[in-house]
């Protein structure tokens with residue numbers, strides 16, 4: 001810690017990173033008497049945090065219910081576009097899966113929101129939080145674990161103390177390494193392009209995922225008949241795709257996605273993202289816990305990243321609120337958090353990683369099995385049911401935590 005540092009506030013829980021997950025956690029803890037701090041590197045009113053961009057987020061039912069309970073959905077300018085059906089196909093294979101929400105007893109599997117709009121809604125909600133002290137723009141530069149607290153230094157020179165430090169810094173989290181939580185990295189060698197596209201035909205609320213040997217393509221339903229398109233290309237081709245004009249890009253997207261939605265006409269601004277899997281080796285340490293993308297950054301093709309990060313936030317909020325008298329950084333509670341998250345986390349990481357890899361295989365036996373798998377799922381609703389429940393986020397523990405969130409602290 002530097003000599004010029006001033007001594008600032010003391011918190012029960014200090015969240016570092018006010019992205020989608022850190023902000024959601026702050027909202028989830030708002031109803032508790034705990035003193036909460038939130039430090040975010042970007043300024044709230046002027047710039048947006050980096051992840052509040054044009055990416056389309058497919059949110060499952062649990063996430064929508066949780067954001068509703070947290071008072072965030074009410075702050076959205078445009079309500080989420082419902083996902084009433086899912087269509088999964090693989091170029092060159094015979095099988096495909098078509099799932100319809102009504103066949104699974106729900107009106108929608110989830111909804112699609114633009115990350116920038118969700119960011120704005122969270123910002124509006126954070127302004128109304130009562131027990132929350134915010135520092136933004138401010139960056140945490142170091143953290144030192146002491147016996148009863150963690151001393152945190154900001155780039156302004158201010159020093160904060162907290163009994164529990166929540167690391168929600170996103171993929172390249174420096175604190176994760178500084179506090180010894182370790183990380184594993186895998187580069188998929190793919191770059192993902194995201195843009196809003198206007199197709200000829202109505203999407204009817206169907207989310208399309210099409211797997212090709214060059215990587216997956218997805219089209220998510222948006223309001224106003226538009227679709228949120230996601231195109232993956234091998235990183236070696238990314239430069240040339242970046243150089244395409246709108247017409248050239250639309251032609252490539254059309255060729256990879258096909259004609260299910262007719263001609264793809266206009267395309268908006270395109271953003272590119274390198275695809276990698278980054279996971280923390282441990283999710284908890286002494287007086288610290290890592291959540292959201294800082295704990296696990298997934299390939300977005302499974303549309304699981306924020307959904308999973310929000311479940312991290314729900315679980316942590318629920319454990320903290322269950323025993324308010326206990327030290328928030330109590331090691332027993334932190335290991336309970338790690339235990340409760342382990343299974344969901346491992347399964348979701350494996351699911352996304354498997355999805356990113358499986359459909360790249362060109363070999364005949366793999367393609368045959370894949371085709372058979374897709375065809376079976378399409379024909380036997382019972383086989384698809386667990387998959388659908390999982391994709392909607394409906395596991396019993398998460399539902400319990402959501403229930404608890406709805407009750408006053």
Ligand SMILES: Cc1cc2nc3c(=O)[nH]c(=O)nc-3n(C[C@H](O)[C@H](O)[C@H](O)COP(=O)(O)OP(=O)(O)OC[C@H]3O[C@@H](n4cnc5c(N)ncnc54)[C@H](O)[C@@H]3O)c2cc1C
Pocket residue numbers: 016017018019020021022023039040041042049050051052055056057058059115138139140141168169170171173192194273291292293294300303304305306307308309
């Ligand atoms: C193209 C694309 C499509 C996606 N689609 C989906 C989808 O359909 N469904 C889904 O569930 N997920 C999706 N995701 C994943 C989702 O966007 C992420 O999981 C989510 O944004 C993670 O939120 P986070 O708060 O953990 O991290 P981030 O959003 O990265 O936020 C981290 C924040 O921490 C701040 N910060 C970092 N270091 C410091 C510091 N030292 N001090 C202060 N502040 C700091 C940063 O400024 C930033 O605001 C997609 C991702 C991409 C790239």
